[in-house]
Amino acid sequence: MRIWEPIEIKGMRVKNRIGLAPMVNMPGGEGGYISDLTIRWFEERARGGAGLIMTGAVVVTPPTDEMLQQRAAAGMTKWVGVTDDKYIPGWTRLADVIHSYGASLGVQTVALGPQSGQAASPPPYPDETHPKVSAQSLRGAEVPVHVVTKEGIEKHINDTVAVARRMKAAGVDCFELHLAHGGANLYASWVSPMYNRREDEHGGSWENRLRFPIETIRRIREVVGPDYPILVRVDADELLGEWGITLDDTVSIIIPALEEAGVDCFDVSQGSIMHSPQGITIPLYYPRGCFIHHAEAVKRVTKRPVIGVGNIFDLDMAEKFLQEEKADMIFMARQLTCDPETPMKYFEGRTEDIRKCIGCIGGCGRPCTINYDIQDEPIPLTPAKEIKRVLVLGGGVAGMEAARVAALRGHTVTLMEKDGQLGGMVATLALNPLLSEFGNLVTYLTHQMRRLGVDVRVCKESTSTDVAELAPDVIIAATGSTATLPEITRGKPGVMTYRDACREPKAVGQKVVVWGFFGAELAISLAEQGKDVVLTGKSGEGSLGSDVSGPRRFWLLRKLTDMSFAREGPETMRVTNPRVLSNCDVVDIATDGVKVCDRNGAEKLLPYDTLIVAQRFGERQKNDSFFGELQGKAAEIHTIGDCAQVRGIREAIWTANEVARTI
Ligand SMILES: Cc1cc2nc3c(=O)[nH]c(=O)nc-3n(C[C@H](O)[C@H](O)[C@H](O)COP(=O)(O)O)c2cc1C
Numbered sequence: 033m034r035i036w037e038p039i040e041i042k043g044m045r046v047k048n049r050i051g052l053a054p055m056v057n058m059p060g061g062e063g064g065y066i067s068d069l070t071i072r073w074f075e076e077r078a079r080g081g082a083g084l085i086m087t088g089a090v091v092v093t094p095p096t097d098e099m100l101q102q103r104a105a106a107g108m109t110k111w112v113g114v115t116d117d118k119y120i121p122g123w124t125r126l127a128d129v130i131h132s133y134g135a136s137l138g139v140q141t142v143a144l145g146p147q148s149g150q151a152a153s154p155p156p157y158p159d160e161t162h163p164k165v166s167a168q169s170l171r172g173a174e175v176p177v178h179v180v181t182k183e184g185i186e187k188h189i190n191d192t193v194a195v196a197r198r199m200k201a202a203g204v205d206c207f208e209l210h211l212a213h214g215g216a217n218l219y220a221s222w223v224s225p226m227y228n229r230r231e232d233e234h235g236g237s238w239e240n241r242l243r244f245p246i247e248t249i250r251r252i253r254e255v256v257g258p259d260y261p262i263l264v265r266v267d268a269d270e271l272l273g274e275w276g277i278t279l280d281d282t283v284s285i286i287i288p289a290l291e292e293a294g295v296d297c298f299d300v301s302q303g304s305i306m307h308s309p310q311g312i313t314i315p316l317y318y319p320r321g322c323f324i325h326h327a328e329a330v331k332r333v334t335k336r337p338v339i340g341v342g343n344i345f346d347l348d349m350a351e352k353f354l355q356e357e358k359a360d361m362i363f364m365a366r367q368l369t370c371d372p373e374t375p376m377k378y379f380e381g382r383t384e385d386i387r388k389c390i391g392c393i394g395g396c397g398r399p400c401t402i403n404y405d406i407q408d409e410p411i412p413l414t415p416a417k418e419i420k421r422v423l424v425l426g427g428g429v430a431g432m433e434a435a436r437v438a439a440l441r442g443h444t445v446t447l448m449e450k451d452g453q454l455g456g457m458v459a460t461l462a463l464n465p466l467l468s469e470f471g472n473l474v475t476y477l478t479h480q481m482r483r484l485g486v487d488v489r490v491c492k493e494s495t496s497t498d499v500a501e502l503a504p505d506v507i508i509a510a511t512g513s514t515a516t517l518p519e520i521t522r523g524k525p526g527v528m529t530y531r532d533a534c535r536e537p538k539a540v541g542q543k544v545v546v547w548g549f550f551g552a553e554l555a556i557s558l559a560e561q562g563k564d565v566v567l568t569g570k571s572g573e574g575s576l577g578s579d580v581s582g583p584r585r586f587w588l589l590r591k592l593t594d595m596s597f598a599r600e601g602p603e604t605m606r607v608t609n610p611r612v613l614s615n616c617d618v619v620d621i622a623t624d625g626v627k628v629c630d631r632n633g634a635e636k637l638l639p640y641d642t643l644i645v646a647q648r649f650g651e652r653q654k655n656d657s658f659f660g661e662l663q664g665k666a667a668e669i670h671t672i673g674d675c676a677q678v679r680g681i682r683e684a685i686w687t688a689n690e691v692a693r694t695i
Pocket residue numbers: 053054055056057088089140210212265301312313314341342343344363364365366367393395396
């Protein structure tokens with residue numbers, strides 16, 4: 033198989049073709065020193081089989097006293113430092129650990145860009161797609177931006193070169209210059225026509241805009257010598273149309289120029305953090321491997337090795353891309369975060385044991401939504417001191433995770449689920465094509481039930497007789513939550529809960545009103561299936577995108593509205609199906625339609641065949657009515673997941689572990 037073949041990058045022999053992609057949210061140490069946590073983070077991924085471990089972006093500019101004070105005030109005393117020789121021993125220690133697994137270590141460096149207050153030219157940056165975020169940081173705050181002077185350019189080059197020298201001296205195997213992702217990055221935004229509108233020799237033509245990074249690469253080469261690998265992460269396409277770098281620009285101008293400057297390998301990414309983050313933190317709505325054509329296009333114009341990345345969660349796909357010569361190596365970020373052992377398990381033929389990422393971007397390691405162990409101080413998973421009979425009630429992801437952990441610890445576990453299938457609410461959500469990646473978690477946990485010999489009984493609502501017969505020592509209630517329909521929908525035709533709409537798609541009519549922004553993704557899917565959809569919801573808590581992570585929210589707002597990331601309204605909508613009515617609540621359901629009222633009191637009548645009530649977490653009720661009956665039936669009774677408190681997937685997994693690791 034190609035993934036296991038070693039690859040040579042300018043004398044660096046990488047043992048296989050899978051690498052950890054840079055992720056900035058790696059754990060740091062006090063004052064910038066590599067800490068035990070930093071070592072553990074990268075070591076786990078090297079032990080798990082990745083051939084190349086790339087760090088997340090580390091900043092090349094030494095922090096000023098003012099920055100250090102600001103960081104300290106914000107409680108950010110830990111980071112990964114590279115700006116002083118005092119950090120070298122820590123990096124050597126890290127490199128030695130990575131090498132002990134036969135893997136190679138690279139460091140990615142970044143010079144902070146417009147989003148952090150320094151730029152080639154001042155804002156506002158034009159943005160045809162979304163004017164309101166153009167001169168702002170992602171969180172909507174105005175950032176005072178200063179334009180980098182010629183002395184500033186020289187200083188950045190010197191800082192970057194100094195880091196390269198230090199990393200080589202420390203025993204790090206390669207150096208990656210971050211030249212992607214626009215607004216977060218000075219070098220990337222410098223090259224981009226979107227952000228650089230200087231009129232001196234650093235602006236205007238491609239040659240001018242590339243002068244700064246190319247000079248940096250030349251000077252790095254002088255210092256690290258001819259045999260040290262220099263990688264560059266490029267922005268194959270800034271995903272900004274003609275405003276930004278296009279794939280054409282990349283293959284015809286940027287790659288040849290960088291190759292000529294001495295770059296040894298291209299790591300091909302896309303997007304700009306301020307304006308097109310969907311290329312970087314890719315929402316789960318995008319298909320697997322959606323950006324590999326960028327690497328493929330770059331590979332056609334260079335003889336240097338090319339790395340492909342983006343929504344590649346399984347190694348079959350990685351292997352296919354390598355065989356098709358779309359890339360020479362594959363980077364994975366989120367998959368190696370949520371299961372560091374992915375390569376090893378694949379190699380050993382244990383693919384069903386791989387915990388596949390669900391693409392939610394709910395923290396990505398700090399913490400990970402679906403893997404409790406990916407955090408600084410998890411409760412250790414140790415063999416149980418006393419083997420107990422454990423009864424888990426409910427086969428959603430909380431129940432299955434608790435059963436998995438309890439069984440791993442040696443307990444004898446029975447799981448009862450009243451439904452015919454496992455997975456609960458998460459399995460239901462996964463029926464929506466936009467959220468199908470959620471199914472990865474259900475598949476993984478279901479397999480673990482079989483593998484660990486959990487006695488799973490589906491279509492089985494437990495009775496007190498069952499409980500008495502099993503005589504459990506521990507009962508873990510994971511019976512989830514239910515959506516109860518609001519009073520005004522009682523007895524009205526065509527009303528469905530979100531769950532039923534997912535489970536019985538054939539029952540959903542042509543004209544659909546989705547009530548509640550929790551249903552935004554469902555509304556989009558239904559519209560894509562050809563239904564006529566209106567999505568209506570209130571402002572404030574529960575507003576559009578408020579219950580999903582930042583990158584997903586950004587995508588939803590971009591897809592549906594002209595609302596900025598940070599603000600709400602006015603209700604200018606980008607699409608007509610689904611039509612979005614912000615600040616509008618349902619006030620009545622009449623025979624001829626759903627009556628909604630906006631915040632000014634104006635009413636609208638929306639004809640409908642189906643009204644889908646999409647309630648947020650807080651509006652769902654926990655299924656805990658039978659708990660009274662359980663009292664006295666076991667020495668220990670615990671509740672986890674939604675039936676403890678209605679929340680999201682992470683809390684379901686977390687509460688399951690907190691209980692199952694301590695019984
Ligand atoms: C939380 C997070 C942090 C990231 N940090 C960086 C970074 O420091 N430098 C960088 O070039 N890309 C960064 N990326 C992008 C990843 O390297 C990668 O290109 C992207 O996640 C797509 O790969 P994946 O689908 O395998 O996760 C980050 C992505 C995520 C989700």
